[in-house]
Amino acid sequence: xxxxxxxxxxxxxxxxxxxxxxxxxxxxxxxxxxxxxxxxxxxxxxxxxxxxxxxxxxxxxxxxxxxxxxxxxxxxxxxxxxxxxxxxxxxxxxxxxxxxxxxxxxxxxxxxxxxxxxxxxxxxxxxxxxxxxxxxxxxxxxxxxxxxxxxxxxxxxxxxxx
Amino acid sequence: xxxxxxxxxxxxxxxxxxxxxxxxxxxxxxxxxxxxxxxxxxxxxxxxxxxxxxxxxxxxxxxxxxxxxxxxxxxxxxxxxxxxxxxxxxxxxxxxxxxxxxxxxxxxxxxxxxxxxxxxxxxxxxxxxxxxxxxxxxxxxxx
Numbered sequence: 001x002x003x004x005x006x007x008x009x010x011x012x013x014x015x016x017x018x019x020x021x022x023x024x025x026x027x028x029x030x031x032x033x034x035x036x037x038x039x040x041x042x043x044x045x046x047x048x049x050x051x052x053x054x055x056x057x058x059x060x061x062x063x064x065x066x067x068x069x070x071x072x073x074x075x076x077x078x079x080x081x082x083x084x085x086x087x088x089x090x091x092x093x094x095x096x097x098x099x100x101x102x103x104x105x106x107x108x109x110x111x112x113x114x115x116x117x118x119x120x121x122x123x124x125x126x127x128x129x130x131x132x133x134x135x136x137x138x139x140x141x142x143x144x145x146x147x148x149x150x151x152x153x154x155x156x157x158x159x160x161x162x
Numbered sequence: 163x164x165x166x167x168x169x170x171x172x173x174x175x176x177x178x179x180x181x182x183x184x185x186x187x188x189x190x191x192x193x194x195x196x197x198x199x200x201x202x203x204x205x206x207x208x209x210x211x212x213x214x215x216x217x218x219x220x221x222x223x224x225x226x227x228x229x230x231x232x233x234x235x236x237x238x239x240x241x242x243x244x245x246x247x248x249x250x251x252x253x254x255x256x257x258x259x260x261x262x263x264x265x266x267x268x269x270x271x272x273x274x275x276x277x278x279x280x281x282x283x284x285x286x287x288x289x290x291x292x293x294x295x296x297x298x299x300x301x302x303x304x305x
Contacts, residue, residue: 002270002295008288015297024288043298045236046267049222051186053269054230088186088206090226092250162184162226 052086054162058142059117061155064100066109066116076120082161083126090162091126093117095135098154099147103137111135113157181208182246183227190237191218214242217264229255231271231281239264244284248273260284267298 003016008029013022021034040047057079059072068076083089095110114133122128141154185207193200194207195214203223209215215223217239224234229248235241240262248255253275261283274281274294281292285301 002274003293004295004297005291005293006288007291024285026287029288039298042300043236043265043267045222046234046239046265046298049187049189049224049234049236050267050269051224051226051232051234053232054226054271086186088184090184090228160230162230 054160055082057082057159057161058156059159060152061113061157063150063152063155064109066112068116076117079159079161080121080124080126083121086161089127089130091121091131092160093131093133093157094160095133095157096140096142096154097138098151099138099141099145099149101138101148103139107135107137109135110137113155117157117159179210181228182211182243182248183209183225183233185209185223186226187222187224187234189222190220192216192221192223209243211243211246214240216240227257227271227273229253229257229271229273231257231273232269233259234267236265239266241266255280257281258284261299261301262286263301265298265300267296268292269296270294 003014006013006022006024006029008024010027011029013029013031015022019036019039021032022029023032057075059075060069061067062069083091093114095114097106097110114135118131118133121131142156143151143153145151185203185205188203188205192203193216194203194209195216196210209225215235217223217235217237219237222236226232227246242260242262244260245256245258253272255273255276257273257280270281270292274292278293279291283290283292283299285299290299
């Protein structure tokens with residue numbers, strides 16, 4: 001759960017509950033009661049203009065390869081559908097590996113995984129210019145492990161669609 | 163030494179020209195004030211540090227930042243994107259937006275993971291500090 005602090009130079013008011021509200025005038029800020037109905041009226045147009053929120057997906061790969069697992073092939077369709085449901089999109093694909101093997105090979109493998117997903121998206125009609133890719137190799141695993149540990153959950157790419 | 167100075171100048175230029183957000187929705191009259199120009203805006207346009215988003219009486223706009231923060235403003239709003247830096251490698255960065263008038267709805271993104279106080283929204287009467295949440299701000303009246 002997040003929070004907002006409101007600092008007017010003299011007092012600091014913290015809002016950390018759903019639908020909590022505060023009013024700030026020159027020289028004073030204080031919590032106020034505001035009904036959900038009022039809030040939705042005041043912010044109706046701003047909320048209506050809200051973009052589709054960014055989504056994150058994890059796609060997993062077969063050991064030592066840039067081939068998706070069968071389960072992730074199914075999830076790939078959801079990524080594709082999410083992208084196609086947006087009027088405009090930007091996509092980031094970040095590749096990872098588990099910690100088996102050396103740094104250099106894993107760096108290459110993580111980029112190859114990200115590139116494989118990008119290429120598949122482009123083949124399916126996604127705008128190549130809207131996709132950026134990167135590889136983190138074995139240095140930034142999703143699930144922290146020691147070195148030389150086989151961990152299927154780290155053989156993945158994280159796709160962010162926004 | 164001269165080399166270092168040149169490198170620093172090149173870096174700050176690159177930072178100033180990189181897009182920080184993308185326009186996702188637009189309705190009614192909306193303009194972007196950039197370097198003393200008032201520019202029309204359409205879906206897909208990039209936004210930059212220092213841009214000011216201005217909506218008319220029937221205008222509204224939705225934008226998504228590169229850290230996945232989502233902003234949307236309603237009619238008669240003025241929002242200045244004063245400062246924005248973000249490194250997607252480590253989620254480090256900071257944001258300062260100046261909400262001068264109107265309504266703003268926010269869904270915070272990765273920048274709030276950076277450090278307490280990494281995301282701030284200034285209003286005429288107070289500064290809001292944001293720690294990972296969804297919220298809305300209205301600025302109205304004389305100030």
